[in-house]
Each structure stands twice: as C-alpha cells, then as structure tokens.
Amino acid sequence: MALPPVILLALFVGVPVVLAIGFSLGHTGGLNSTIASIGLNTREATSWWGTAQAYVDVFTDPRFTRDLGVTVGVTVVSTVIVLALALGIALNLRLRGGRLASVFAGLAVVPLFIPVVIASWAILTFYSGDGFVRTVFALVGLTGPTWGYTTVAVIIGSVWTSLPFATLMAISGVQSIPDAMIEAARDAGASSFAIVTRILVPLSAIPLVIAATFTAIGVLGSFTVPYFTGPNAPSMLGVDISKYFQAFNHPQQAIVMAVVVFVLASGIAFFYVWANFRSAKKEGRV
Amino acid sequence: MPRRCLLTLSAAAAVALALAGCAPTASTDVAATNHAVTDASGTATVFISGDTNVQSLWTDAIIPAFEKANPGASVTTTLDLHGEHDAQTMAKLTSSVQANDDPGFDLIDSGFIQAAGKAGLLEGVSADNVPNLATVPDTTVKAGAGFGIPYRASSVLLAYDSTKVKTPPTTLDELLKWITANPGQFTYNSPSTGGSGAAFVTTVLDKYVSDKSRTAMTTGYDQSLEGEWDKGFDELKKLGASMYQQGVYPNGNNQVLELLGTGAIEMAPVWSDQVITAQKTGTLPANIKYAQISNPSFTGSASYLGIPKTASHKDVAQKLADYVLSSEGQALIASTIAGYPVISLDNVPADLKDKFASADPSALRPTYYSQMASDMNNLWDAKVPGQ
Numbered sequence: 128m129a130l131p132p133v134i135l136l137a138l139f140v141g142v143p144v145v146l147a148i149g150f151s152l153g154h155t156g157g158l159n160s161t162i163a164s165i166g167l168n169t170r171e172a173t174s175w176w177g178t179a180q181a182y183v184d185v186f187t188d189p190r191f192t193r194d195l196g197v198t199v200g201v202t203v204v205s206t207v208i209v210l211a212l213a214l215g216i217a218l219n220l221r222l223r224g225g226r227l228a229s230v231f232a233g234l235a236v237v238p239l240f241i242p243v244v245i246a247s248w249a250i251l252t253f254y255s256g257d258g259f260v261r262t263v264f265a266l267v268g269l270t271g272p273t274w275g276y277t278t279v280a281v282i283i284g285s286v287w288t289s290l291p292f293a294t295l296m297a298i299s300g301v302q303s304i305p306d307a308m309i310e311a312a313r314d315a316g317a318s319s320f321a322i323v324t325r326i327l328v329p330l331s332a333i334p335l336v337i338a339a340t341f342t343a344i345g346v347l348g349s350f351t352v353p354y355f356t357g358p359n360a361p362s363m364l365g366v367d368i369s370k371y372f373q374a375f376n377h378p379q380q381a382i383v384m385a386v387v388v389f390v391l392a393s394g395i396a397f398f399y400v401w402a403n404f405r406s407a408k409k410e411g412r413v
Numbered sequence: 414m415p416r417r418c419l420l421t422l423s424a425a426a427a428v429a430l431a432l433a434g435c436a437p438t439a440s441t442d443v444a445a446t447n448h449a450v451t452d453a454s455g456t457a458t459v460f461i462s463g464d465t466n467v468q469s470l471w472t473d474a475i476i477p478a479f480e481k482a483n484p485g486a487s488v489t490t491t492l493d494l495h496g497e498h499d500a501q502t503m504a505k506l507t508s509s510v511q512a513n514d515d516p517g518f519d520l521i522d523s524g525f526i527q528a529a530g531k532a533g534l535l536e537g538v539s540a541d542n543v544p545n546l547a548t549v550p551d552t553t554v555k556a557g558a559g560f561g562i563p564y565r566a567s568s569v570l571l572a573y574d575s576t577k578v579k580t581p582p583t584t585l586d587e588l589l590k591w592i593t594a595n596p597g598q599f600t601y602n603s604p605s606t607g608g609s610g611a612a613f614v615t616t617v618l619d620k621y622v623s624d625k626s627r628t629a630m631t632t633g634y635d636q637s638l639e640g641e642w643d644k645g646f647d648e649l650k651k652l653g654a655s656m657y658q659q660g661v662y663p664n665g666n667n668q669v670l671e672l673l674g675t676g677a678i679e680m681a682p683v684w685s686d687q688v689i690t691a692q693k694t695g696t697l698p699a700n701i702k703y704a705q706i707s708n709p710s711f712t713g714s715a716s717y718l719g720i721p722k723t724a725s726h727k728d729v730a731q732k733l734a735d736y737v738l739s740s741e742g743q744a745l746i747a748s749t750i751a752g753y754p755v756i757s758l759d760n761v762p763a764d765l766k767d768k769f770a771s772a773d774p775s776a777l778r779p780t781y782y783s784q785m786a787s788d789m790n791n792l793w794d795a796k797v798p799g800q
Contacts, residue, residue: 161504167787190795256658256677276661359603359662360799373497374605375791376784 152177217297239291247355284352296338300331340399453732454485462496462523519730530560545738561717565752568713569612600657607666618645689751713777
C-alpha cells in the first residue's frame with residue numbers, strides 16, 4: 128500500500144532534488160541541458176563528482192554572506208517572538224480563562240484566513256512613511272518610526288503569518304494537561320511562575336518544539352513577506368534565489384542558495400523528527 | 414540624432430517641429446497606405462506573456478473587434494501572467510519546432526520574441542505576408558530583424574507632482590542635480606522588477622558609455638563592455654542617500670506609482686502607458702504631470718509579435734497581426750492601454766495623431782539586449798542598494 132506514494136514522491140520530489148543538486152555541482156548534461164543552455168555564468172563539472180566552483184562563487188559574494196546572516200537573524204528573532212506570544216496566549220487561556228482570553232486566542236488565528244500577499248501589503252502601508260503609525264504619532268506632535276521597507280517590517284510580517292499555527296499548537300498542548308496536576312502543585316504551595324515553568328511548559332514541550340520548527344522553516348524560506356515589506360538590501364535568501372534565477376539569469380547560483388537553505392532547514396527538521404519520535408515513544412508506538 | 418531631441422508630451426506642437434527637424438527620414442520612407450482587414454476566416458490562438466493590461470487589450474478589445482470585422486474568424490488566448498514561465502514557453506517552442514509539431518499557439522505576444530527569432534523558431538515576416546507592415550517606419554521594422562512584428566510601443570517618462578515641482582528637470586544632468594538637492598523625494602524601482610527603474614538605471618549608465626559600445630549592448634551580449642558601466646554605478650551609489658527613505662528602491666513599477674500617487678515622493682520614472690492609464694482610472698491624481706527628459710532620454714521600445722514556424726494557423730495569425738497594424742487596431746491599443754501607435758502617424762485617426770505626436774517609436778532609445786540587462790540587474794544589486 129505504501130508503494131504508490133513512495134513512487135510519486137521519488138518521481139516528483141526526489142528526482143528534481145537530485146537533478147538540482149547535480150546541476151549545482153556542474154553536471155549540465157541530460158535533463159539539465161535546457162537550463163544550462165539558458166542560464167548565464169554556469170560552471171561545468173571538472174571531475175567525476177563535479178565542481179564546487181558555483182559554491183565558491185556564491186560564498187565569496189559578500190551579498191550572500193550578508194543576506195545569509197539576515198535570513199538566520201530574522202528566523203531566530205521571529206521564532207522567539209512567535210513562541211513567546213503563542214505561549215502567552217495559551218497560558219492566559221489555561222490559567223486565567225474568561226472571555227478576554229478567548230478573544231485573544233481567536234484573534235491570533237485570524238491571520239490564517241488572510242492571504243499573505245494582502246497581509247504583506249497591509250503591513251507595508253500600515254508602517255510606511257504616510258501610514259497609520261506615523262499618522263497617529265503626528266497627531267500628538269511626535270515623529271513615529273518608519274518601518275516600511277526595513278527588516279523590522281519583515282520580522283513583523285513573519286510573526287503575523289506564523290502566529291496562528293504556533294498558537295493552535297501551544298493552546299492544544301497546554302490545554303491537554305490535566306487540572307489535577309495544576310491543583311496538586313497549588314496545594315503544595317507552588318507559585319504561578321513555578322507552575323508555568325515546571326509543569327505547563329515541560330509537559331507541552333513536544334507541541335512547542337513542533338511549533339518552533341514549523342515557524343523557523345517557514346520564515347527561513349519565506350519570499351512574499353520580505354519581497355513586499357523588506358529593503359532591497361540586505362534581503363532574505365528566498366528573495367535572492369528568485370532574483371538570481373529570474374532577473375540575473377544565474378540559475379546555478381540560485382540552486383546553490385536553495386541547497387544552503389535546504390541544509391539549514393534539515394538542521395531544524397531534526398528537532399521536529401526528534402520531537403515526533405519522543406511523543407511516539409511516550410505513547411508506546413515505538 | 415533622435416536622442417538629442419527634446420521630447421515633451423505636454424508640448425506636442427513644439428515636439429512635432431523638433432522631430433521633423435531631427436528625424437526627417439522616419440516618415441518620408443513610408444509611402445504605403447494602411448488598409449482594413451476583413452477577409453480572415455478560421456481559428457487561431459494567441460499566446461500572451463505579460464501583465465493584465467495586455468491581456469485585456471487582447472481579450473476585451475482586439476479580438477472582439479477582429480471577430481466582428483471578420484465573421485469567419487475565431488481567436489482564443491493563452492495567458493502566462495507577467496511572463497513568469499517564459500523560459501518554459503521557449504523550451505516548449507524549441508521542442509515543437511524541432512519536432513515539426515504545432516506548439517499550440519499561432520501568434521506570440523511576449524518579451525522573448527527577439528531570443529526566439531535568433532534561435533530560428535519564428536516565421537519570417539514582411540510586407541508580403543503582413544501588408545500593413547509597410548506603413549510602419551523602417552527603423553522600427555528593422556529592429557524586428559525580419560521575424561518580429563512591431564505592434565505597439567511605450568517609453569519611460571519622468572513623472573512629477575506639479576504642485577510641488579514648478580520647474581521640472583528637462584535633461585538627465587538637471588534631474589541628477591534635482592535628486593541630490595531634494596533628498597527623499599525621488600525613487601525608482603529595482604531594475605530587475607520593472608522596466609521603469611531599469612530605464613532610469615540604463616540612462617544613467619549610458620551617460621558614461623560610448624555610442625559604439627551602447628549600440629553593441631543593444632544588439633548582442635558582450636561582457637567585456639561592462640567595464641564602461643563602472644562610473645554610472647558609482648553615480649547611482651552616490652544617489653542612494655538622496656533616495657526615498659535614504660535608499661529604498663521598491664519592487665515593481667506599480668509601487669513607485671503608488672508612492673507618487675500618495676505624495677510620498679515628488680518625482681519618479683514611470684512607464685508612459687501605465688501613467689496614462691492610472692490617471693484615466695483615477696489611481697493617480699491629476700496634479701501628477703509627465704514629460705520626457707533629454708540628453709540622453711529615458712529608454713523605450715516597440716513590443717513585437719511573432720509567429721512560430723510550425724504554427725498550424727499561420728494564415729489567420731498573419732491576418733490578425735495585419736489587423737492589429739491597421740488604423741482601427743492601433744486606435745484600440747491607444748484607447749485600451751494607452752500604447753503608442755507603431756504605424757506612421759499619417760495613418761492613424763486625427764485625434765490620436767495629436768495625442769501621440771511626441772512618441773515616434775523610431776525615435777525611442779532602445780533598451781539593452783536581454784542578457785546585458787540580466788547582467789546590469791545583477792551588478793546594480795551588488796553595487797547600489799545598501800552600500
């Protein structure tokens with residue numbers, strides 16, 4: 128029964144990935160010949176395994192190292208903010224409850240229903256030079272910050288798009304902890320802070336790790352948010368890949384960057400696999 | 414030299430005189446008369462690779478009018494929005510021609526006509542199979558190299574907020590001075606994301622490029638000439654601090670129009686057809702005026718149609734192309750997307766003649782060859798923003 132999906136994956140995911148990695152190493156024949164004939168600045172294989180020249184090109188370009196740094200930075204900052212917000216909303220709902228907490232939890236999910244293109248555009252105009260934020264500041268005689276076309280806007284946009292999923296994961300994780308454990312801790316004299324840090328967070332660690340990995344991988348490979356709201360330079364790698372592939376017609380260098388993003392994402396995905404494995408082990412499935 | 418001419422849309426009469434003085438050969442070569450097309454029958458498919466305005470030009474204006482004038486003909490379209498899959502379309506066209514197979518479309522409206530023609534994938538065109546081509550000025554036809562059918566033109570203009578800018582710059586040097594004197598009031602989109610920003614970058618680079626190299630750059634790919642761009646890129650880098658928000662180059666032609674419309678900036682390079690359409694639909698206020706600069710002027714060019722060598726309905730495609738070049742077809746292009754006519758102005762209706770008197774497509778300064786433009790985009794990205 129597993130065979131059809133495996134064949135499908137091998138054909139439509141596996142083969143293109145192998146071809147692309149081969150092309151990045153300079154294997155320009157066979158199925159890669161079309162892209163090699165169209166692209167500029169293509170490096171050809173010089174030994175049986177290929178050539179690392181395209182990788183050298185990319186890593187010696189100061190633009191790439193700068194943008195790689197920004198991409199990692201935006202990913203880390205956005206993930207930390209998203210986790211803090213999601214956990215805050217979930218804990219508020221769990222410990223305090225009430226109508227307001229439910230409203231917060233509902234609001235956090237709203238971005239799920241708004242297309243990213245529209246959200247990015249809205250964020251750009253909201254924080255632009257003539258946007259809402261600056262207008263409000265101007266009304267009281269102050270000068271507000273202009274965040275449109277800056278990395279700050281990229282982080283705001285990334286948090287906006289990632290928050291719903293992380294919130295849903297955090298809420299489900301925190302809600303599944305039985306009341307009895309919290310009450311027992313209270314009876315033993317534990318403070319709210321101790322309950323959060325020693326019971327709620329550790330017990331919902333697996334859904335939180337999953338939320339963090341999905342957020343980080345999503346932000347790492349994002350294109351729409353940095354393309355619309357960010358500066359031309361430094362930009363994130365998703366935007367760079369598209370620029371190198373289309374505008375500069377350097378498909379090989381674009382694929383090298385894609386491989387770098389792939390390696391980074393694999394590192395993050397390791398935590399996801401680990402979390403899944405642990406939860407399966409706990410439930411006795413492995 | 415046509416490029417030395419002062420072209421100003423708002424001063425049509427003066428410009429008509431100037432053009433007559435500068436490019437006297439453009440209209441005297443054309444003796445043929447334009448004719449209407451009413452005898453086409455059969456089906457054809459048009460492949461459109463472009464923005465939504467080009468799509469609506471075909472589906473809402475040209476095709477209905479063509480089918481009305483030729484009751485036996487029926488035309489369908491295939492759209493690739495923004496030409497995002499141009500590389501795949503080229504690959505498909507190449508394999509169809511090699512296999513002597515119908516590619517599935519009979520007339521192509523796209524930016525890759527030049528490349529496809531050089532690769533020998535397009536049917537030759539001349540006044541023999543597209544008679545109205547005889548009414549297009551020679552220089553424009555020649556730029557099509559015998560396989561591209563020029564059918565509309567547009568150029569980049571300098572748009573400005575007339576309530577704030579009383580005396581707009583008329584030359585490139587004046588414009589560069591204005592930008593540094595008014596920091597934060599000018600910007601252009603990154604050249605890879607739209608032709609208006611690319612035209613500004615090209616024009617500044619051209620200031621330091623010799624005429625001979627410039628001609629080579631517009632007709633072919635020669636990486637060794639790119640050293641002549643260094644001074645221009647230095648100039649652009651220095652301008653960075655005087656741009657909107659000290660160095661913001663928006664992505665896409667429309668974002669620049671938006672900044673101009675909201676009053677965030679006072680001046681920007683814009684596409685002629687986009688600014689005219691935006692004012693007609695009200696997205697740009699009436700205080701935004703536009704004019705061409707000179708010495709050198711911003712670039713502009715004709716757009717070309719092509720017929721695949723192995724298309725199965727070549728005859729209908731040729732009739733359709735002929736129709737587009739008739740005076741009705743050219744009037745539709747002008748009214749739908751404010752495109753410049755490519756046929757000599759003697760052949761267009763009188764009201765259009767006045768409107769486009771300054772837009773002789775044979776006087777437009779062409780853009781760089783596509784691979785030169787790719788390299789320009791790359792070097793700009795490395796040298797200008799965030800430096």
